[in-house]
Amino acid sequence: MSTRNESKRLFSLDARLMVAALALTMSTTVTxxxxxxxxxxxxxxxxxxxxxxxxxxxxxxxxxxxxxxxxxxxxxxxxxxxxxxxxxxxxxxxxxxxxxxxxxxxxxxxxxxxxxxxxxxxxxxx
The missing domain is CATH 3.30.420.270 (Nucleotidyltransferase; domain 5)
Incomplete structure (x- = not known):
């Protein structure tokens, strides 16, 4: 059971990092x-x-x-x-x-x- 909760936390962290990286990339794009x-x-x-x-x-x-x-x-x-x-x-x-x-x-x-x-x-x- 703890493995499932742990993997949910890791997925949540990965998703937040991906969103942050995407936001950083988008904010530096020249239009x-x-x-x-x-x-x-x-x-x-x-x-x-x-x-x-x-x-x-x-x-x-x-x-x-x-x-x-x-x-x-x-x-x-x-x-x-x-x-x-x-x-x-x-x-x-x-x-x-x-x-x-x-x-x-x-x-x-x-x-x-x-x-x-x-x-x-x-x-x-x-």
């Missing part, structure tokens, strides 16, 4: 005939907490304004937040919160994996 091709924007977060948006340094206090300017083009924005594996989450979280508050439909954190010991050495130097 004016413009190209719906998203603009890929890269935000680098350095190990020391500095931000570089599309190759230009930006203070966290100005990030919101910069994202609004990018959005003003009317083209969907895909924000890729990148950094090394050493970046502390306390630097990444504020940037992601600002992106969410500014209504960016797609924002992803893409961190580079830690390098293996000795990986910087070329095979010929061994």
């Amino acid at each position: 004016s005939g413009e190209s719906a091709e998203p603009r890929h924007v890269r935000l680098v977060v350095t190990d020391t907490g500095q931000y570089i948006l599309s190759g230009k340094p930006v203070a966290l206090a100005n990030l919101r304004v910069q994202l609004r300017e990018l959005k003003s083009s009317g083209r969907p924005i895909d924000l890729h937040v990148t950094g090394s594996s050493k970046v502390e989450y306390k630097y990444v979280l504020p940037a992601m919160q600002i992106a969410q508050e500014e209504g960016l439909a797609k924002a992803a954190v893409v961190m580079s994996p830690p390098s293996a010991p000795g990986s910087s050495a070329s095979p010929s130097s061994k």
Whole structure:
């Protein structure tokens, strides 16, 4: 009996997620005939907490304004937040919160994996 109730709960959750995903997709659809091709924007977060948006340094206090300017083009924005594996989450979280508050439909954190010991050495130097 608990299996039946559990499967109903899971189905209900799946249905809600599908509706939420559909709503998000519909809200970002371009209807004016413009190209719906998203603009890929890269935000680098350095190990020391500095931000570089599309190759230009930006203070966290100005990030919101910069994202609004990018959005003003009317083209969907895909924000890729990148950094090394050493970046502390306390630097990444504020940037992601600002992106969410500014209504960016797609924002992803893409961190580079830690390098293996000795990986910087070329095979010929061994």
